[in-house]
Amino acid sequence: MKELELIFKNIKTKEFLPIYFFHGEEAYYIDAAVKALENDVLTEDEKAFNQTVTYGKDTNYNEILALAKQYPMMGDKQLIIVKEAQDLKLNEDETSLLEKYVESPIESTILVFAHKHKKVDSRKKVFKALDKRKMLFHSEPVKDYNLAKWIDDEARNLQIKLAPGISQLLADYLGNDLSRIANELNKMKLVLKDGEVLDGKLVETHIGISKEFNVFELQKALGKKDANTAFKIAYYMGKNPKTNPIVMTIGNLYNFFSNVVLYHTVANQSPPTIASELGINPYFVKDYAETARLYPLKLATRIISVLREIDLKSKGLGAVNMDEGELLKEMVFKILNIDKVKM
Known part of the structure; x- marks a missing residue:
């Protein structure tokens, strides 16, 4: 997901958007982006006063936007993260409020929505407005036939050397659950010695997948x-x-x-x-x-x-x-x- 790479780069250089609305079927990218914002926008001292994490089932757009319109305490930015945003209900009044906020967001607020496991209705005016301002990010699943390549790329990022056929074996057995694949690769990163190649024997021992018997x-x-x-x-x-x-x-x-x-x-x-x-x-x-x-x-x-x-x-x-x-x-x-x- 090239958009995610750009988000990570901009976060590191402190170039933030006022709103990030992540949505889509693939939770892995959404979780990764939210984690980066959660970890890097504010210092640990600033988080105590200026970071709010809430969940869709426990709040509504009225409350979220009321928080977003407040100003940070003892800092330049406040970060508001709405996890499980797919549980939020968006009625007509709230749609109007959200549209107005999208048109004129508070620059000192970074408002993050993590709307997982499904897409929003992109035909709605509010989401068209977010998309026009490049604040709407769709997280698509990796196609099955591209999964082995995704595993190769992820392993390369982790500096893990894979034996021939291992990426396809993991793709076949683990499916396109990117979070699970990433967890398994991170686990192997801790297990592998310097220069050691992840082969079928290691996969069978530590992940439980036999290269021959699956x-x-x-x-x-x-x-x-x-x-x-x-x-x-x-x-x-x-x-x-x-x-x-x-x-x-x-x-x-x-x-x-x-x-x-x-x-x-x-x-x-x-x-x-x-x-x-x-x-x-x-x-x-x-x-x-x-x-x-x-x-x-x-x-x-x-x-x-x-x-x-x-x-x-x-x-x-x-x-x-x-x-x-x-x-x-x-x-x-x-x-x-x-x-x-x-x-």
Whole structure:
């Protein structure tokens, strides 16, 4: 997020905006920006008098703007941070008050809104005004196909050397939860010795992800109908349910085979169009083509039913004394033999 980099740079040089309205689905960038403002705008002595942190559920725009119109005590600036701003209600009167404040903010006040997990309605006049004055910042999620690159960049910033394939492994296993990824990388920063490379063994030891035995390797094996590898991975994962929870395994396979079903409906389109429809990197279209060849539409659809059945069993419905390892092996067997399974 280039805007965030510019915000960090301006904070360090004490070039502040009167209002920062952060919003969007990705909380990581919002938290990082708010933390930078919270840490660097005021000195520790100034914070006691001139820093206010409140939460959306505990306040309203009237109260916030009343605070913003006050002047700092024994200092040049006051900082007001509204966390969880998505819990604020914005009625017609408050919209009018906020619009007026945006038009003429108090220069000695730095007013920060952290509106997380969803976008604001940018069609509203007040948010158009914020955007026009470059005080509205949208925090977008990183696309799945860009996640490995984001991890590479984050590791580089932390001066962590990654072995080949590690960024993709972390992306596949941790998903686009940037806060979790950042926490894991920061943890590894403390663990790694000078010059040590973060490889698969260290990832397995300290993060709990096996480079060979994880849900994405299982997905690949099932996609290729590689029975020996699939059962070997399922056995390992079943022995380590804490790091390989079955609910996550089922969820990932459900998404994968749902995309295989979707592939069948768009297979006659161009690879870029298929990639767009499936929401994947074009590089992986050929993998879906191979899986679709091995699992025709009728069988791919039946696999979805098997996954729902295993999901219910994992929750105690229709399964008596079956642990996660047994359920994983049953699931793998049924997927590989889906043409013979009675539904």
